[in-house]
Amino acid sequence: MTYPLLRRVLLAALVATPIAPVPAVPADSRAPARLMQRWAQPAPAPGAGLPGWYSKAPDVHVHQPRNLSAIPLAEVDLLRRRAMVAFQAVMRQPSLSDVRGASLHADINISVVPTIDGVRLVGATLSIRAKSVIAGKADTVMRDGRYVTPSEEGAVLSILLNPYDMMARRRVQAEGVEAGGLQIRTGSAYGLYLADRLPDYDPRSEYAWAPRPLAMQLQGDRSWYQPGAPGVHPLVAHMSSHAHENDALRGDTLDPERPAARLAAAMFMVDWDDVRRRMKAVT
Numbered sequence: 001m002t003y004p005l006l007r008r009v010l011l012a013a014l015v016a017t018p019i020a021p022v023p024a025v026p027a028d029s030r031a032p033a034r035l036m037q038r039w040a041q042p043a044p045a046p047g048a049g050l051p052g053w054y055s056k057a058p059d060v061h062v063h064q065p066r067n068l069s070a071i072p073l074a075e076v077d078l079l080r081r082r083a084m085v086a087f088q089a090v091m092r093q094p095s096l097s098d099v100r101g102a103s104l105h106a107d108i109n110i111s112v113v114p115t116i117d118g119v120r121l122v123g124a125t126l127s128i129r130a131k132s133v134i135a136g137k138a139d140t141v142m143r144d145g146r147y148v149t150p151s152e153e154g155a156v157l158s159i160l161l162n163p164y165d166m167m168a169r170r171r172v173q174a175e176g177v178e179a180g181g182l183q184i185r186t187g188s189a190y191g192l193y194l195a196d197r198l199p200d201y202d203p204r205s206e207y208a209w210a211p212r213p214l215a216m217q218l219q220g221d222r223s224w225y226q227p228g229a230p231g232v233h234p235l236v237a238h239m240s241s242h243a244h245e246n247d248a249l250r251g252d253t254l255d256p257e258r259p260a261a262r263l264a265a266a267m268f269m270v271d272w273d274d275v276r277r278r279m280k281a282v283t
Contacts, residue, residue: 028178028179028181028183028192028268029178030175030183030190030268031265031268032249032250032252032254032264033252034252034253034256035249035252035254035256035261035264035265035268036265036268037256038095038256038257038265039093039094039095039256039262039265039269040094040265040269043094044094044095046097046098046099046100047099047100047101047257048100048101048257049100049101049102049133049135049257050100050101050133050135050140050146050147051098051099051100051145051146051147052099052100052101052102052103052104052133052146052147052148053103053104053133053143053144053146053147053148054091054096054099054103054104054105054106054146055104055105055106055128057084057087057106058083058084058087058106058107058108058126059105059106059107059108060080060107060108060110061107061108061109061110062076062110062111063109063110063111063112065111065112068112068120071110071111071112071122075122075225075226076110078224078225078227078282078283079108079110079122079124079161079224079225080108080110080124081282082124082161082224082279082280082282083108083124083126083159083161083279084108085275085278085279085282086126086159086235086275086279087106087108087126087128089270089271089274089275090128090157090159090266090267090270091104091106091128091266093265093266093269093270094265094269095256095261095262095263095265095266095269096128096262096263096266099130099262100257101132101133101257101259102130102131102132102133102258102259102262103130103131103133103146103147103148103149104128104129104130105128105129105131105154106126106127106128106129107126107127107129108124108125108126108127109124109125109127110122110123110124111123113162113164113165115164115168115219116168116215116216116219117216117219119219119220121162121164121218121219121220121221121222122222122225123160123161123162123164123165124160124161124162124224124225125158125159125160125161126158126159126161127156127157127158127159128156128157128158128263129154129155129156130154130155130156130157130259130260130262130263131148131149131150131152131153131154131259132149132152132154132258132259133147133148133149133152134149134152135147137149137151139151153242154241154259155239155240155241155242155245155258155259155260155263156239156240156241156263157237157238157239157263157264157266157267158236158237158238158239158240159235159236159237159238160235160236160238161224161225161234161235162218162221162224162234162235163193163218163234163235163236164215164218164219164221166186166211166236166238167211167212167214167215167218168211168212168215168219170186170211171186171187172184172185172186172191172211173185173186173209174201174208174209176201176203177198177201179273180194180198180273181193181194181198181272181273182194182198182199182201182209184236184238186238186240187243187246188243188246188247188249188250189238189239189240189241189246190238190239190246190249190250190264190267190268191236191237191238191239192236192237192238192267192272193234193235193236194234194235194236194237194272194273194276195232195233195234195235196231196232196233197232199213199214218234221234224279227283233276233279233280235272235276235279237267237270237272238267239260239263239264239267241259241260245258245260246260249261249264
């Protein structure tokens, strides 16, 4: 189910207030130096290539369960409005503002998440998919005065409002604690976990951290969509592309103009503590 009326209202608001790039200094020491030299400088050039099409507001998809009670519209609306805060913060970053050589398509997906103990949990994921725009390719088309190549595969920046499913079902590793967040990875892909209270992490321990105990706590956390509910407002930002691009990003050999590199730069440059504070202020 989609919400076209809500999307039109959001679109009108965003068109009336153009998104301007906001340079930032990355708080995450893992940020590759070459990538940051390109995008963290004051007023960086948008780059070469065709101007890429981008979502002015995310498409909203609500996946109602077939055999369970529906997700209340009030919960859907609160999750959507809180996810919009993250969307606007990401899209303001220099690597994505007036994007060139890449297109950006954003979605918000809201659904009931199956949990280990059968606890009812609603999750929301904001996804921004970046695809290369290839000049001269047969299916490269103009959309709203900018360009998109639909056949290209893409990298994805995901912002998860309650990352229970990731912690319960994926091999997530911790890399450190910095600037109020737990640095995580899935394979070579970078991620960051933030919450009102972080899980215990001791890098000197042989078993410094495991995601499963956190998942067991998060399955009962309704703090993002039920005001006043106990919880820690857990959020994960995670960027992933093909394995070779994830590896190249870690090795600081990925071209900073690549779609995956642009998403990674945005993830590293967003002030996620500030974003979470502003999301929590939305009621």
